[in-house]
Amino acid sequence: MPVSSLADGRKSWQLRDRNAQLTRWFAYFAAVAIFMWCWKKISDSTTWFFVWDAPRIASDIGSRAFPPRWSYMDKLWEPLWDTLNIATLGTLLALVFAVPIAFLAARNTTPSAVFVRPIALLIIVSSRSINSLIWALLLVAVIGPGVLAGLIAIALRSIGFCAKLLYEAIEEIDHKQVEAVTATGAGPLQVMAYGILPQIMPAFAGVAVFRWDINIRESTVLGLVGAGGIGVQMQASLNTLAWPQVALILLVILLAVIVSEWVSAKVRGAII
Amino acid sequence: MNTAALETRIGKPWAKPAFIRNPYLRWALYISAAVYLVLAVSSIEVNWARVSEGLVRGWNFLASFAEPDFLSRGRDIREGMIESAIMTVASTVVGIAISVPIGLGAARNIAPLPVYLICRGIVALSRALNEIIVAILMVAIFGFGPLAGFITLSFATIGFLSKLLAEDIEDMDRVQAEAIRATGSSWPQWINYGVQPQVMPRLIGLSMYRLDINFRESAVLGLVGAGGIGATLNTAFDRYEFDTAAAILIIIIATVMVLEYLSGVIRARVQ
Numbered sequence: 001m002p003v004s005s006l007a008d009g010r011k012s013w014q015l016r017d018r019n020a021q022l023t024r025w026f027a028y029f030a031a032v033a034i035f036m037w038c039w040k041k042i043s044d045s046t047t048w049f050f051v052w053d054a055p056r057i058a059s060d061i062g063s064r065a066f067p068p069r070w071s072y073m074d075k076l077w078e079p080l081w082d083t084l085n086i087a088t089l090g091t092l093l094a095l096v097f098a099v100p101i102a103f104l105a106a107r108n109t110t111p112s113a114v115f116v117r118p119i120a121l122l123i124i125v126s127s128r129s130i131n132s133l134i135w136a137l138l139l140v141a142v143i144g145p146g147v148l149a150g151l152i153a154i155a156l157r158s159i160g161f162c163a164k165l166l167y168e169a170i171e172e173i174d175h176k177q178v179e180a181v182t183a184t185g186a187g188p189l190q191v192m193a194y195g196i197l198p199q200i201m202p203a204f205a206g207v208a209v210f211r212w213d214i215n216i217r218e219s220t221v222l223g224l225v226g227a228g229g230i231g232v233q234m235q236a237s238l239n240t241l242a243w244p245q246v247a248l249i250l251l252v253i254l255l256a257v258i259v260s261e262w263v264s265a266k267v268r269g270a271i272i
Numbered sequence: 273m274n275t276a277a278l279e280t281r282i283g284k285p286w287a288k289p290a291f292i293r294n295p296y297l298r299w300a301l302y303i304s305a306a307v308y309l310v311l312a313v314s315s316i317e318v319n320w321a322r323v324s325e326g327l328v329r330g331w332n333f334l335a336s337f338a339e340p341d342f343l344s345r346g347r348d349i350r351e352g353m354i355e356s357a358i359m360t361v362a363s364t365v366v367g368i369a370i371s372v373p374i375g376l377g378a379a380r381n382i383a384p385l386p387v388y389l390i391c392r393g394i395v396a397l398s399r400a401l402n403e404i405i406v407a408i409l410m411v412a413i414f415g416f417g418p419l420a421g422f423i424t425l426s427f428a429t430i431g432f433l434s435k436l437l438a439e440d441i442e443d444m445d446r447v448q449a450e451a452i453r454a455t456g457s458s459w460p461q462w463i464n465y466g467v468q469p470q471v472m473p474r475l476i477g478l479s480m481y482r483l484d485i486n487f488r489e490s491a492v493l494g495l496v497g498a499g500g501i502g503a504t505l506n507t508a509f510d511r512y513e514f515d516t517a518a519a520i521l522i523i524i525i526a527t528v529m530v531l532e533y534l535s536g537v538i539r540a541r542v543q
Contacts, residue, residue, distance in 0.1 A: 031365075038362040042418045045355075045499070050415035058413050085312040129528035130521060131492040133404065134505065138517070141509050142333060143326040147316045221404040225495065238408065250405065257400050 061243060068251060069244035076233060076252055082147050083229035083256070086222065087215035090154030095208055098159050102166035109170055109196070120163075127160030132218045136227035150227035154219055158211050169203035170196065205271045213264035220253045230256075333514040340522055341515035345504070349520060352501035353527075356490040359421045359500055363490075364483045366422075367429025372475075374430060375437030382441060382467065391434065398431030403489050407498040418499030425486045425493070432485070436478050437471065444470045473542045480535035487531060491524050 006012050016024065050057075103109045105120035136153035143149055173196060181195035223231020230249060237245035292298040342349065377383045377391035403424055410420035444467060452466030494502025501520060508517040 035362060035365050038358040038365075041355075041358045042362060042422055045417050046419040047415055047417070051419065054413050061412060081315065085315065088308075089312055089316075125529055125532070126525050129488060129525045131488055133492045133495060134502075134521075137495065137506065137509050138333070141512065142330040144319060144322040146319065148318050148323070151316070217402050221402050224404065224408075253402070253405070254400055257402075 065243035065247035067244065068248035069242075070248065072245045072248050073252075076230065076249065079223070079228075079230040079233050080252065080256070082150075083216070083219045083231075086147060086150040086154055086219040086227075086229050087212060087260075090151045090219070091158055091208060091212045091215050093151070093155035094158030094162055094211070097155070098162035098166060099204075101159065101163040102170060105163060105167040106170035108173070108175070109192075120167075124160040124163045124167075127156055127158075128164065129160075130157065132157035132215075133221065133225060136222045137225045140226045145226035145228070147228035150219060150222040150229055153222060153227055154215050157218070158215060161214075162207050162211055165207045166200065166204060169200045169207075173199040202271055206268055209264045209267045209271075213260050216260040217257055220256065329512075329514075333518070336514040336518045337522070339515065340519035341513075342519045342523075345508070345513070345516045348504045348507075349501070349516070349523065352494070352504040352520075353523060355418050356487065356494075356500035356502075359418050359425060359490045359493075360483060360487040363422045363425030364429060364479065364486050367426040367482065367486075368433060368479050370426065371430045371433035371437065375434040375441065376463065376467075378434055378438035379441035381444075381446075382463075391438075395431050395435050395438070398427055399435065401427075403428050404492065404496060407493050407496050411497045416497045416499075421490060421493040421498035421500055424498060425489060428489065429482055429486065433478055433482055437475060440471045440474045441467060473539075476542045477535075477539040480538050484528065484531045484535055488524075488528060 014021075101120050101123055104111070104116050105124060107113065107117070110117045110120070132153050135156045136150055139149035139153050143152075177199060178191060178195035181191050186194065219229050219231075221231045221234075223229045223233065224235050226232065226235075230253065234246060234249045234253075237243075237249060290298060292301065374391045374394055377387045378395055380388055383391065406427055407420060407424040410423050414420045414423065448470060449462065449466035452462050457465065490500045490502075491505070492502050494500040494504070495506050497503070501524065505517060505520045508514075508520060
């Protein structure tokens with residue numbers, strides 16, 4: 001039997017005092033009120049008839065999509081190769097830009113903490129806050145549909161991600177090693193190559209593979225806005241309501257994601 | 273004394289050890305990487321005429337960042353932003369509410385094996401499916417509007433939050449949990465006093481981070497008709513109204529920066 005109350009029913013112990021408890025209840029109340037308001041807004045702009053009809057629609061789509069149209073696979077190899085290229089080349093391109101930006105953004109390697117660092121951080125945050133699909137939308141409008149737009153979109157989105165993780169790794173390096181290399185009379189570039197790089201190499205490889213894995217996932221949908229890859233086929237199949245083809249494409253994407261995750265886990269395991 | 277003779281006397285000069293020890297494997301990797309790069313780059317078709325024509329447009333777009341147009345489509349932007357914010361909040365709340373029990377179930381040290389396998393299966397499914405793909409299916413099933421986006425984001429939150437929560441529970445200090453157990457606590461009390469205090473700081477941190485991610489994702493769900501600011505942005509791009517698009521992008525970046533700062537402050541306070 002719990003001993004949190006005395007024989008006469010008063011509490012002998014409670015987690016928080018009265019004021020803390022009241023503040024807590026008020027915070028919960030406000031949170032619930034905000035959530036209910038949000039829910040009401042969503043509910044107002046929903047056609048509930050469609051939602052009640054949803055199970056029927058779902059089973060209808062399911063029955064149309066099954067079995068997948070396996071013969072369509074012939075047309076998927078090339079987009080799949082494009083998807084792989086978008087992800088891989090995009091990651092490489094991003095790393096080329098992310099490394100210098102990371103060094104400019106890290107507190108211990110930046111040339112100027114007042115001018116250069118904020119600019120580098122701004123680049124990182126703008127690149128990170130815009131989804132690759134929006135970058136792709138923008139690039140398709142600018143340089144036309146195709147693999148190139150997707151590649152650059154992936155690269156632009158990845159710069160911020162890679163640079164952020166890299167500069168955090170640079171800030172966490174052991175300073176003694178850098179000092180030891182400096183004490184041998186090494187120049188700034190030599191300090192970089194022998195004092196800093198070996199320490200961030202595992203983080204760098206980990207980040208690169210991790211981002212590559214994410215980029216494979218993202219490049220599968222870039223085609224929806226016309227930026228190349230297997231998404232183009234999916235958009236075309238969706239537009240013609242060819243559900244068996246959509247089912248096959250979804251299966252292929254799922255498989256690609258699983259394979260890429262497996263590869264990245266293996267590579268990271270080998271490096272770290 | 274020439275260098276060769278010197279080397280025999282003092283031994284070989286130090287050379288940086290290679291990244292991969294085995295020379296055959298190293299060269300095989302280098303060569304296959306080079307072959308892949310050549311193949312990949314050559315398979316990209318680029319219409320250079322179109323690109324050079326587009327560069328002018330790209331420059332116009334960059335220039336429009338200098339004078340973004342918040343006003344002429346102000347109403348659409350405001351409505352889109354409010355819808356995005358609503359979807360973000362609602363889906364984060366529901367996502368957390370669902371992912372806490374699933375996270376408990378996916379932690380091997382507190383869940384029995386069958387529960388563990390089911391919960392891990394849900395997590396894997398949610399992580400494997402891209403948000404956009406889920407959104408397309410949800411729009412097809414539930415119709416256009418923020419409900420489809422809300423369901424998509426809630427579903428995506430489950431994969432992220434449950435997985436990280438489960439990993440944190442698996443890493444927890446067993447001693448504390450055992451001490452609570454030893455007082456004769458029931459299972460809910462054990463979770464509440466033994467496990468929850470240990471994972472709460474991280475859960476709050478992750479929830480804030482997920483709020484941030486959900487907002488960013490909600491900005492693209494509109495592209496496939498699932499509500500939010502993405503639809504407005506898409507229209508702006510389609511009409512080449514770059515000044516409006518720039519305004520929307522600036523608002524998104526600013527909101528993400530504020531959210532990131534807030535989540536940083538909150539995470540620093542709870543940890």
